[in-house]
Amino acid sequence: METKRSLSIKEIAKLCNVSVATVSRVINQNGRFSKETEKKVLEAIEKFGYKTNMVAKSLRIQESKSIGVIVPDIKNEFFASIVLEIENYCFSEGYSVFICNTNKEEEKEKAYLKSLDAKGVDGLIYISGRETISLDALQREIPIVCIDRKPDIDTNIAIVESDNYRGGFLATEELIKAGCKDILIIKNRRKFSPARLRYKGYQEALELYDLPLKDELVIDIDQTTFEQAKETVSSVIKRRVKFDGVFATNDWIALGALISLKEHHLKVPDNVKLIGFDNISIAKYSYPAITTVHQDKKRLGEEASRALLRLIRKEGGEKLNIVLPVSLVKRQTT
Amino acid sequence: METKRSLSIKEIAKLCNVSVATVSRVINQNGRFSKETEKKVLEAIEKFGYKTNMVAKSLRIQESKSIGVIVPDIKNEFFASIVLEIENYCFSEGYSVFICNTNKEEEKEKAYLKSLDAKGVDGLIYISGRETISLDALQREIPIVCIDRKPDIDTNIAIVESDNYRGGFLATEELIKAGCKDILIIKNRRKFSPARLRYKGYQEALELYDLPLKDELVIDIDQTTFEQAKETVSSVIKRRVKFDGVFATNDWIALGALISLKEHHLKVPDNVKLIGFDNISIAKYSYPAITTVHQDKKRLGEEASRALLRLIRKEGGEKLNIVLPVSLVKRQTT
């Protein structure tokens, strides 16, 4: 592999018979220098090659032009879409992003917090993480913005999220309008999950349409995964709980429910109607295609990045809580 | 946000009445120091807090404990799965990973190469990138390992890939055994794409089973996306090309083909049989569920990471070309 090593400022300086200070000045185009020294330096750089050593620069200026994004599961298209947009936005602003996949494991998350801190990231985006964020792992005061879930600390951390309450309401209403009376809701057990607000929407929709809220119809699960959802729904069916609609609080849960229903020979949407949340491709291409609540993943990522960079640059004047609209996308399961 | 700033080595040293050298020595547990100084230093660290400043350390030891992974599209579950495993393995070995999503755009890729280089990454994993990798963007000699595609440079870059030839063969054979005579293959136009070997498998399977290779049945597309695939298949159908089987060289293409076939009222698998490649969830949950060739994404990521870390640590003794077995997973489309 043939690569010419790039010279350091010192070496460029020597070649030009100027001091390192001068070279640095023309590189960064600040401070004063004459047109001719500028030309001389620029030519040397052009000819011999120079590339900023960011780690030295970072050490000196105390910022690294990189951020970390902490995410529970990058394999989930919902998170991947958000991360993609974060990466994209940050790239355009000159920042690199460390990807930190936690599976919601507290230990891993803590370890990452420490390591990112040590590596001097300028900020952190925290997507749908644990309810308690172990900030004591941090030693520096780093800007943080959360997506999709506000951690349980009464601090002024910025958060951007979808209108989960409205989403929950819309979903439930859709099922009700499709004729459902007994609507199962499957949601995350955690207290600070976005599912909480979706559940609130569910409650209020029931109330508005004069349907009773039945305890046996609200199902909490620990991991909002396909497998758990499928299993859970199976056990509900086996327990002979009566229901004619399912509100799954994300699309993977919906898919798990769908498969389970199929396996128990319950027809969707004829016997049971089903709605998901997020609107990832799996919902569109499953069979039957799953009706769901659309979240604007692109904007989620974009707004979070924008907010973070403003925080980093101390530009201020930013809303600390951004909530984005959701919309219903009707497909075949309702 | 209440965070105690962590002290630097110098400050710890002052507190202990020892030199920075000594503190550094006990932190890194090398060099010589007495039990009691060790205790003193450790206690101070415990009490007042110290955390390595990695950027200073990196500058000094000339390694950053971070790598970059360059990937065309993180939203594609195939890539996400690989990245997940890379992240996981690297984390366990103390490395962080920069995520670089390129969309295969040459400019972005080059920019990333430069920036990663400047940030001092210790290595690079390059997933299914462009056929020419612009190494001239690099100034340092960085270990690189490629996944899924060997760039068009005759260098000793390590590569880990699936047995694409065999995959192509298996897929084609499956269609043939299911009774197909005219098998459309939809593949990436690029010369160095893994699709090339899959195509070779296709050719040899046809030959083995005495089927003619018809030019109008091999379709090249530029972007191996759902949309392009769908459009392409539609246009093929409209051109009245006769075919009774489709070998899509990845699952998204397969899905695009499937949807297009449905829209043209061609029944799968009755009128046309279909097979994909990769085995991502979309293939499993689409309707009908798509038969596909399984790639071991986890191992792809793991082997690549392992190889890279060995390269970084100059451990050598590693095979430069790792090829992993594939397997057929039969579902409803054949």
Added chain:
DNA sequence: ATACAGCAGGTAAACGTTTTCCCATGAGGT
């Protein structure tokens, strides 16, 4: 008593920048 080995730990350079502070030169004003 002298020499020497071995150990603990200090000094300072180095990694590659940025930036503060300073100096020298020359131009313009009196």
Added chain:
DNA sequence: ACCTCATGGGAAAACGTTTACCTGCTGTAT
């Protein structure tokens, strides 16, 4: 002819580590 001042650019400190080299001490062998 002298003072002032702007301008270009150099010297050096600083960011927080690691490490090569050196020093001083204690204990043992001669």
